[in-house]
Amino acid sequence: MNKVILIGNLTKDPDLRYTPNGVAVCTFTVAVNRPRRNQQGEQETDFINIVAWQKLADNCASYLRKGRQAAIEGRMQTRSYDNKEGKRVYVTEVVAENVEFLRGPQKRDDKSGYDQDQQQHSSQGSNPFDPFGDQGKPINISDDDLPF
Known part of the structure; x- marks a missing residue:
């Protein structure tokens, strides 16, 4: 069995x-903290290379x-x-x-602990990650657009 799950x-x-044949390939690296600290009490982290293909890459x-x-x-x-x-050269990676x-990167306000990105989006009235973030405004859609 060859299965990997990382956060x-x-x-x-x-x-x-893109490959010469036009297939999308996306590479990135994730930092994954180890579950236990070392003998000096420091958090150790592994840096894992990831490869995604096709629609997942996009x-x-x-x-x-x-x-x-x-x-x-x-x-x-x-x-x-x-x-x-x-x-x-040998390369080990996760496909x-x-x-x-x-969640997005953690940017905390030192005084309140409140997420600055959320505060910024809330003050602007919309959050690009929230498709329903129009603060209760009606959605312009006709009955012909609904599948039922």
Whole structure:
């Protein structure tokens, strides 16, 4: 069985590229804290490379950003290639099969502990992550647009 489940924060914005055949591939790295502290009491973190393909790659590139927390489900893969010096390089990465976009980067106001991004969106009247964030305003939709 080869199954990996991770929850971590992106260390930088995702990198979206396309193969010569036009297939989308997105790579990013997540920082995952280990469950226990080391002997010095410090939190240790692993940095795991993630690869997503096709529509999942497009979605990751569109919705993930540095600092955002994500849950990744996939499989471990090891591959190798010859570098410019002719030496064999081995790469271990997780091939994502499912990615859940969790909360955004944590930016807390030191005085109140309130999330500054939420405060900013609330004061502007809309939150780009909330499709129903129009503060109760009616939605302009006709009966012909409804599937029932």
